Amino acid sequence: MDGQRLRALTPAVIGVLVRRGADPAAAEDAVAEAVLAALRRWPAGTGPDSGPDDPKGWLVTVAWRRFLDAQRSDVARRERELRVGAEPPPGPAQDRDDTLRLYFLCAHPDLTRASAVALTLRAVSGLTTRQIAAAYLVPEATMAQRISRAKRTVAGVRLDRPGSIDTVLSVLYLVFNEGYTGEVDLAAEAIRLTRGLAAAAGDPEVEGLLALMLLHHARRPARMRGGRLVPLAEQDRSRWDTSLIVEGIARLQAALAQDRLGPFQAQAAIAALHADARSAAQTDWVQILGWYDELLRLADTPIVRLNRAVAVGEADGARAGLVELEAVGADVPRRAAVEAYLREKGGDLAAAAHLYAEAARAAPDLPEREHLTRQAARLNQANRQRRDGR
Amino acid sequence: MAKYLLLKHYRGAPAAVNDAPMEEWTPAEIDAHVQYMNDFAARLERSGEFVDGQALAPDGMWVRSDGEGRPPVTDGPFAETKDLVAGWMTIDVDSRERAIELAGELSAAPGLGGKPIHEWLEVRPFLTEPPTVTE
Known part of the structure; x- marks a missing residue:
């Protein structure tokens, strides 16, 4: 078998x-x-x-x-x-309920995020403890403890009422974002899990999350080149996976047709507009900005405001983007990088170089730090050449 | 075999010979540097001497207990901390000489102008497990 x-x-x-x-x-x-x-x-x-x-x-x-x-x-x-007995053979509806129950149990609100992620990968995905430990770069014994503590926490939980599907979605999104180091491809695993949930739940936000994952996964072959991060605008779009894009857009459209918009559908719509553009220059920023407005209405967070400022900068010019940025606190991650981008777009190369260097120091991972340092270096080099050429 | 920690510092080490912040290099020089570091780690993996490598963010803080029932006291981050570790590589090698040889190679990674940085790395031997035979 x-x-x-x-x-x-x-x-x-x-x-x-x-x-x-x-x-x-x-x-x-x-x-x-x-x-x-x-x-x-x-x-x-x-x-x-x-x-x-x-x-x-x-x-x-x-x-x-x-x-x-x-x-x-x-x-x-x-x-x-035990309440043993002759159980009737499960029908399709029963199947769906059983599957849903397991997803909800593994993402139970009493669990920490890390425990919910580990339990979902163990119980729903069926990965081994060793594989999960390797994926999260912790010793196997640590992961085994995390999983058994999680099991003890949810043992005896009765799921008479369905929990909040948002909790399940946030756990799946967390798995997806953990990326792809090690032998287990967590992004692919998250997609598999979300497919399973989508089949059982029939909820447009689940479809929205699945579409978002598929559309981002489609860009993966173009996202790194020789160990270097390639920003969206510079990606070789011929390397995007068109079959994933087609599926993502189809699922998104079906979800939007249900007229129950949520944050994942709005984010997927933005990703779909990027996927639709033949080149970065052909990106429909006005429509993207419209979706950011929707997203802001659904979930007003500093990160959404930060990303929206980029869209404003593209749709209405760097100056307008910088005005939007004023409402974003200085402590929001990647704010300096966004300001650097908009300053360069507005022609202030010296300020942009300085901000890129600042953003590099605050970068959360090495590829991003190297990318931002390289941006600062590129602008400093351009400034030097401009000075020397004069 | 003996394990050694090769420590790289943001601040606190004596000044490197070729000392310039990375954003003042050219993009091509940055690429060459990153490539050198990746190749170095890959070569140590192939030779069976690589254990672990990690980078640390510059922001950190000091924390200490403030007694039972009270939240811990935190201080920092300090912009001017004298000694600031940037990251490390753990190697498992046959001898002290080999550890020094590898640290020397790592220190020669190319920097500004494509010339070796010659930065100072701190090399610290691990304390080991007690031996089985003691007589």
């Missing part, structure tokens, strides 16, 4: 067990054992006897049996006797 395919079934199967009364940690262990059993029984993965006709049903049956065995042998748990 195909391990990848089995892994995709894991969340739904865990969901069934949880709904039948298993606590999530035990359910997860039981499902992991069932997956192993399937791989042992059908190792080849091809031919007529390549696996059960209904892999999910098979996994549920085996996992449930393993779970019961574990419960029976676990003296400490005997008091919590």
Whole structure:
């Protein structure tokens, strides 16, 4: 059997067990054992006897049996006797509910963000603790503790009412933004998780987040060149992944048609307008500014105001952008970089160089620091040449 | 094998021979420098001597306990801190001589005008685990 395919079934199967009364940690262990059993029984993965006709049903049956065995042998748990019974076979609607329940449980508000991320990757994605630890550059023992603490926190949580989907979305967005160091591609994993949620939830903001992820993921091949950060305006657009862009835009349009706008849909709309432009010069900044106005209405944050100032600078000129920037506090991350950009656009190269150097010192990662230092160096070089040429 | 920490300082080390802030280099000189650093780390990985490398942001602060039931006291960041670590590389090498040799190579990374920076790096041996055989 195909391990990848089995892994995709894991969340739904865990969901069934949880709904039948298993606590999530035990359910997860039981499902992991069932997956192993399937791989042992059908190792080849091809031919007529390549696996059960209904892999999910098979996994549920085996996992449930393993779970019961574990419960029976676990003296400490005997008091919590099980609500076993002949469960009706799950239908599609039941499936969706089970999957949703698992997403909500793993993003439970009682968990810290880091714990919610770890638990989601463990229980919904089915990644191993070692893989998650490697992705977040922490020792495996640390990650194992984080996950088991998270499991203890949510054990016994009853999910009679659905939680807030916003919490789930913010956890998935966090995974996506963690990027792509190490063997596990967290951005791709976040997309996979959001696809699963979108299929179960039917919520336009979930679609909006998925569209946003797809549109950003599409630019990934062009974002770095030889270890160097390439800003959007300078990216080789022929390297953008058009199939991801097409899917992202289609999903966004379907979501917008539901007329329940949210911040992720607005951000995806901005990303879609960038994706639509054949060249940086052809970018429709007026429409982008319109979406920033929507975004500001939905979520008025300093970061949105900062990004909006860039759009104003492009749509109405550097001076107008700088006026907008005055309302953004000096402590907002990347403010100096934005001001540097607008000052250069307005022709004040010396001030821009100074601001780029300041922005470089405050940069949160090395590629960004190097990029900003290079911008400062480029302007200083231009200033020197201008002086010497005179 | 013995582990050594190669420490790079924003401030606090004696002045480098070729001392100029990076934004005053040309973009091509910055590229050459970054390439040299990446190649250096990659070569140490291949030779099995690389352990870890991290960079630190310049902003930091001092923190100390202020007693039970009270929030910790913080101070800083200080713009003029005399000694400010910028980052480190941990290496695992056969000898002190090898550690010095590698630190020397790292210090020769190209800077302004494409010439080696000759910056001072601090080299600190790790304290080790106690040995099994003690007699």
